[in-house]
Every structure is written in C-alpha cells, then in structure tokens.
Amino acid sequence: MRPTVHDIAEAAGVSLATVDRVLNRRPGVRAETRARVEDAIGRIGFVRDMAAANLAKSRIYPLVFIIPNGDNSFMAGLRQEIEEAIQRSPLERTEIQRIDVPAFDARALAEALDSLLADPPVGVAVVAVDAPEVHAAIGRLREQGTVVVTLVSDLPGSARDHFAGVDNIAAGRTAGSLMGRFLGGRTGSVAVIAGSMLVGDHRDRLTGFSERLNEINPTLDILPVLESQDDPDAVYRLISKRLAADPEIAGIYNLGAGNRGLIRALTGLRESHGRPMVIAHELTQHTRHALLDDLIDAILNQDPGHEVRSAIRVLKAKADGVPVIDAQERIRIDIFLKDNLS
C-alpha cells in the first residue's frame, strides 16, 4: 500500500496536525520539526494523493479562454476544443469560461482582459495580439495574481507565464524544407500568402520559410508576400491573380488561414495544366480533403486539442505553484501528407 499522511506522522514521530502544517505550508512549525517531517516524507516516499486532496479541498479552478471570433476553421477547431474542455470541466475541477473578441483587435482584447480584473479567475489563456495595450493588460492581470498563458500566438517580452503554441520560425523552416525538397532542383517562383505581417507568428513563419528555402534551393524566387487578413475570399482573389499573372509558378505557401480560398483557386486550376506545389497550415476538414484530392501536398499542423489541454494543465500547475514539465508541454509541429492523415 502506498504511504499516507498517517504514515508520515508515525515515521516522523509527530502528530497528523503537524504533518498537515508542513505539507500545506501552514505556519507554526519549528524549522527542526519541519525538517524531520520532510525527511520522513522523502524516506517513505510519500506522494500526495491529488484526487483525495482535490476532493477534500473541493477546489475548482476558474479559468478563462479569450480567443478571436474569426470564422476560419482553425479558430473554429480551437473553439470546439475549448467547448470540449468545458464539458470535461466537472471531472477536472475546472470552471472554464470562453470569451470571444474581434480578431486582430488589440483594443478589444485589452478590454476583455481588463474586464476580468473585477473578479479575477485563477488563470487566463489568451490568443495574443502584439500590441502595447495587450502587454499592459496582461501585466495588470499578473499583478493580481492571475496566471496568464498565451495560446497559439505568443507575446514575447510580456508578463505571460507560458506560451502554449508552436515555434513559428521552426514551422516556417519546416515548410521551407518541404517546399525546397519537393521542388527538387526546379527553378521558378514561389508565392507566399500571410494573414497579416503585423502578426508575430506570421512574420516568424515567413522568416523561417525564406531562410530555409534559400538554403536548399537559392535559385527559387520567393515573391513578395500577399496579405489576406486570413479571409478566404481575399486568398482566392490574391492567388487567382498571381496565378493568372504567372502560370508557371512553382510553389505556393499559405502561412496564414483562409485555406478555403486557396483550395477554390487551385480547383479551378487543376483541369488546365499542372498545379504548383502547395503547402499550407492547419489540418481542417477542408485541408484534409484537399490533401486527399491531391490539391495540397503537405499540411503543417499544430494540434489545437493539445494546445488547449496543455494550457489548462499549465494554468492549474502554475496556480498551485507546481513546476511544469517543459518537455511535456512542448507543442509539436506536425507534418501531414495524404498518407499519414491521422
């Protein structure tokens, strides 16, 4: 049988109350006694039964997720995962609230963050927008004692406790690697579409992509970035125009959202002549079909389910002052071809 608090008490020759004081960092224990108890804990290998502890505490963790309300599939997937986490709430002793804010709107986001100050939750997960007012709002929450993690989109240099998302420079490099290798020694130009160059993630992806592609095949010509605001229709217009201007385009990399527009543009192309190599981000029902239909060659993905669950784990751990196992919380960059669609 695994040791309990009673065993600690016996091993240390103290009472249960003292053990409890030590375990829960309550005052009123001499340093010497504390050491004796801690020694006993180590000796008999006691591990607190979190289930029982949570039961006794009937602790719940009020958490808030703030995400942009754009209608792109990735955010829809993220929203879905948050909803599922809300369903699981009673089992995980969390109480999760989801707040939607307009996309790319730093002001609205900062206001949403500040609205939490009145009744601050234990933790907040937020899809960050890179702006001073957001920095400041996060700082205010942190000062209140609220744990803040950025989700999907980071805010380096801010007071956030953790980032639950991928390394976007590495993601860009991975895309560049695939593009370079898939195109082999071919020459020609490569089109790149982003949501907005004002978003840190998108800048990072572009940086990584350009660097890596240039390493592998310097003869490829990376065209100036097209900005879509993550709007499928804009993606469609921009890509169609580009393809019309240069039908011999060798590759397309969409590092932002709006893949539906990309797919639409490619579908039209298909019948006429061979299509360019296409790499995009985020596995959704649309990109999944496009992969299977040979309209897209590779999809880079970050699993929103992992991100949400990781964010929750980290928020709870940091709230309890428990260390986070970084390796476990690292979000991977998944590569999907039509053959390994999970």
Added chain:
Amino acid sequence: MRPTVHDIAEAAGVSLATVDRVLNRRPGVRAETRARVEDAIGRIGFVRDMAAANLAKSRIYPLVFIIPNGDNSFMAGLRQEIEEAIQRSPLERTEIQRIDVPAFDARALAEALDSLLADPPVGVAVVAVDAPEVHAAIGRLREQGTVVVTLVSDLPGSARDHFAGVDNIAAGRTAGSLMGRFLGGRTGSVAVIAGSMLVGDHRDRLTGFSERLNEINPTLDILPVLESQDDPDAVYRLISKRLAADPEIAGIYNLGAGNRGLIRALTGLRESHGRPMVIAHELTQHTRHALLDDLIDAILNQDPGHEVRSAIRVLKAKADGVPVIDAQERIRIDIFLKDNLS
C-alpha cells in the same frame, strides 16, 4: 455546484442506496425504478466523480507490460516510458509490472503470458509476435477476464481487445511518399532494409512503401529487401555491401531498427560523393543527430510515450467496461525533418 449522488436520489425520489445500486449495476432494483433513476441521472446531468469513486473503492489496477529485451533504441525508449509509468503508478492507481522476454521468440512470449494465469492481472500490454502459440496464450488470458492490448506490434485476428500502435501500411506509404517526392523525377534504385519479413509490421511497411513509391515514380527500382534482424552490425554490413555494389543508389529506406549501423555506413560515405536519400523509422538520440547532421532526410516516428499511456488508459477503461474514445487513442505517424525536431 455539480450534482452528486444525493441529488440523483432526490430528483428520482428514491434513496441513496437505490441510486448506488443503479450506478454500480448491483441487483435488486425493479426495471421501472432503475429507469426512473437513470432518467434523473440524465436530466440533472450527473457525472460520476471518478476521483471520489476511486478513492472510495481504493481500487488499484494491476497491469503487466511484456516487451522484448532487444537493445535497440526504440525498445529502450519504450522501456523507459514504462518505467516512468511505474513511477507515476501511485498517482494513477495502477500497479505496473514489466516483463522482458527474448525478442522474436514466440515460445518465450507465450510462456510469459501463461505465467500470468496463476494470478491474472487486470490488464496486459504486450509487444506481440505473430505466432499461433501467442494467439492461444492471449486467448487464455482473455477467457480469464484479463484485458489484453497489443503494443507497437499487433496481432490481428487474435482475441486482443485493442492495438496501441500505428497503422504500418500507412507508415510505409508515408515513407514511400516522402521518398518519391524527395527524389523527384530521378531514376535509379532504392534499397530497403527490414528487421525480418516474418514480422507483420515490417511486411506492412514494405507493402505500403512499395505501393506508394511505385505510384509516384514507377521508374525507381526497388531492390530486394535486406533482412537485418534489427541488428545494427548487420545493417552496417548489408548497407555497406549494397552501396559498394551500386554507388549510384538513389535512396535507402530502413523500415526496421538498427539505425546505428545505417548511420555508420552513411558516415563513411559522406566524404566521398553525394549520399542517397535516406528515410528511417523511430526518433532516437542517434537518428536525431543523424537528422541534424544531414545524414538522414526524414524520420517516421511513433511516440512510445503516447503508446504506453494510451495502453494504460485503454486497459483501465476496458477493465471498467467504459467505452474507449477511438479517436483519442489513435497513435499518429509523426514525420520529423531536421527542422521540426520537437
């Protein structure tokens, strides 16, 4: 506040004892009363607090993992993950025992399985070897009421309850896809190394690889499979010989273990002329370095940590008669390039 058993009792107008009888499928409840209680459960949205339930039951799940004792890095990684699960045991109410058996030895494996019959654990996870005696031994365990999941290597057609591993045909197809695309329109021959064609997984990978590579580039010539018994030295010898015989070889696919031998053979090659395209399985410290050193182009991976944790979840769930969420337990085929090493 979330509803408790007391709330069910009140809502259904019955006593706590009756609710308990219904919840835990104990006899002595009229169908009509049972229905009333179940209706109330649904109506008020009761979800059993598993933490409290386990606490009350003080249930522990005795589990056994049986794995081959080969010294290749993948199995070492698997062993490591099992050890970590053993460390976590007290927290997860499991009691895990690890049994090592000689690799590729059906007789020894069957004996190990049969040895459990005396004091059968709740669940067994086993890296299967495809042989009639293993089928039979698994059947006997199942009849005893023990849950059996195959790990890494499946035994289709046997009585196992679940398989915690990847779809190896899809893994082979993914490798074929990458090889075909990375080689572009090039012609030449592709060498394939396997551990043993007697192992189902390896046969599956070869099937998928050949199919897919042939679809993409039929001019590539897939050479007859080399069998290494997953021994690094054998891999080194076989590959070196093959490379000496045909220095113009376009690609190498190692679908088995023994990557250390492959890497050694490639290191020698490096200085002389360009090396072939290389794809292998399982991310280990060796293959990781080889990726970073540009000795290997892509690694397909199955995460042993995921497999072990999934196996434990499934064993516990099946032991409790709780349904398993298949989507959650699907083990992905990860693709790693040097750029997305997690």
Added chain:
DNA sequence: CAGATTTTGAGGTACGTAAATCAGAAATTG
C-alpha cells in the same frame, strides 16, 4: 521563574462515492 508566545497534539468534520447491514415495504407465489 512567571508570564507570554510559539509550537505541537488530539480530535473532529468535510469532500463524493462505494459498499455493507438491516429493517421494512411491496410484489409475487401457492
């Protein structure tokens, strides 16, 4: 060394569920 203060002990209740006992009510049987 008296008095104040800090430290420790003993014991209880609570969390939500499981599991048991025993008595009483209802339904079924002959």
Added chain:
DNA sequence: CAATTTCTGATTTACGTACCTCAAAATCTG
C-alpha cells in the same frame, strides 16, 4: 390470505487529504 421473495430505505463506515478548534506542552521573554 399467509408465506415467501424481491425490492427499497435508512444508516453507517471507509477512502486520503484539508482544515478547523481547543487544549497542552515546549520555548522564549524579561
């Protein structure tokens, strides 16, 4: 309708931890 069987209620204990109170002991102060 009495005897039996089946079903249901009321109550209790237990799981391991948290947290509270009150009293007793030890230590520190001047």
